[in-house]
Each structure stands twice: as structure tokens, then as C-alpha cells.
Amino acid sequence: MTATKIMPLNPAPDPGPDTREPGAIAPRPVLQVSGVDKIYGNGTVALKGADLTVKQGEFVSLLGPSGCGKSTLLRIMAGLGQVTTGNVRWWEQDYGVVGSRGRKLAFVFQNATLMPWARVRKNVRLPLDLEHAGKSEDVEQKIDDALGMVGLKGFDNSFPRELSGGMQMRASIARAMVTEPNLLLMDELRGA
Ligand SMILES: Nc1ncnc2c1ncn2[C@@H]1O[C@H](COP(=O)(O)OP(=O)(O)OP(=O)(O)O)[C@@H](O)[C@H]1O
Numbered sequence: 001m002t003a004t005k006i007m008p009l010n011p012a013p014d015p016g017p018d019t020r021e022p023g024a025i026a027p028r029p030v031l032q033v034s035g036v037d038k039i040y041g042n043g044t045v046a047l048k049g050a051d052l053t054v055k056q057g058e059f060v061s062l063l064g065p066s067g068c069g070k071s072t073l074l075r076i077m078a079g080l081g082q083v084t085t086g087n088v089r090w091w092e093q094d095y096g097v098v099g100s101r102g103r104k105l106a107f108v109f110q111n112a113t114l115m116p117w118a119r120v121r122k123n124v125r126l127p128l129d130l131e132h133a134g135k136s137e138d139v140e141q142k143i144d145d146a147l148g149m150v151g152l153k154g155f156d157n158s159f160p161r162e163l164s165g166g167m168q169m170r171a172s173i174a175r176a177m178v179t180e181p182n183l184l185l186m187d188e189l190r191g192a
């Protein structure tokens, strides 16, 4: 199946007059996708000439029909997939140069992808454990804050199977938020 180019259905509204204070610094681009094509090994053209700039403070939605390449583009933005042609730049540096350690992003997958054998609190702290963040009060506070943010306070000791589908997705969002990412990428959170 050949996918169409990503077509954001919510074009940016007219920004209106510039009301920033004189001398205020314009939001900087965080991420820039330029002329990206993605052709999978089986010949499927998933993206053709995709361009997207995300600036600080922006909330961007990608809308389009099933199979048009939304997940493909998100995965490329997250560094989970390679482009065929074109490039992705982060903070004015080439994507490949910055590497995954030079930026802080979190990715929430379409499914919750929680560890079924671990309680909610352990699931949420996973990225901090991977960063060897230790067991300080600060870490515990970050986990509490993330759980509170998604309305799961009091479910720390539950196993994923004891949560509803939506609650599992929210636990997955908490696991992303606990890292305090610069950029949060979320792929179709219909159940949350
Ligand atoms: N690993 C892969 N190998 C081959 N083709 C793929 C692969 N992953 C996705 N595709 C194809 O690329 C196209 C875009 O897929 P993608 O998953 O990015 O679409 P999507 O917009 O996220 O769709 P949906 O809304 O259904 O999640 C589809 O035609 C799909 O079949």
C-alpha cells in the first residue's frame, strides 16, 4: 500500500499580531524534519517529502487516514527508525551527531507496553532506573508527581492487569513524564 504524505488537518491558525515584548526571544525550533522520504524494505512508500518543524512550547497533532505514515514519522522523530532520504535536525545539530543521549524525549506507544510482572510504581520508575537515578527522595517525588499528573495517585501498588485499559495508558504516560522530557511524542492515545 502506498501511503500519502502526512496532511495535518489542523493548519496553524493565523498567529495574529506579534504581541511579544520588544526584545523577547522567539521560540526556537526543537526539531526539524526536512524532505523526509521513507521507503520500507518491501517497497512501501510510507513518507514522501515530509516537512515538519516543532518549536519550543508547541503542541502539534498529526492527523491523517490510517496508513498515511503518522507512526512512521513519529518513530523517525524519536530516532527509532531511519529515513530513506531527507534529514531530521535537533537543536540545530544533525540528528546523527546529537545521538539519543544528547536530547531528552519520551515516546508513548499506541499500546501501554507495561511490564506485566511489575507494579505501577516500578513501571513508572523504569526510565529513572535505566538512568541509574538511584533511590533518592527526589526520585520518589518525581514518581509521585507523574502519577498525580495522570490521576493514578493511590495505584502505585497495583499490577497493570488490575487497571483498566485507559488507566494502563495513563501509567504509560506517567512513565514518559517522569523523565521530564523536552519533547513528548505520543502515538494515538485513544484509550487514555
Ligand atoms: N515495518 C514496516 N514494513 C513495511 N511497511 C510498513 C512497515 N511499517 C509500516 N509500513 C507501511 O507504511 C505505511 C505507513 O504506516 P504507518 O504505521 O506509519 O501509518 P499510520 O498513519 O500510523 O497508520 P494508523 O493510523 O493505522 O496507525 C503503511 O502503508 C504501512 O503498511
Ligand SMILES: [Mg+2]
Binding pocket: 070, 071, 072, 187, 188
Ligand atoms: Mg499509527
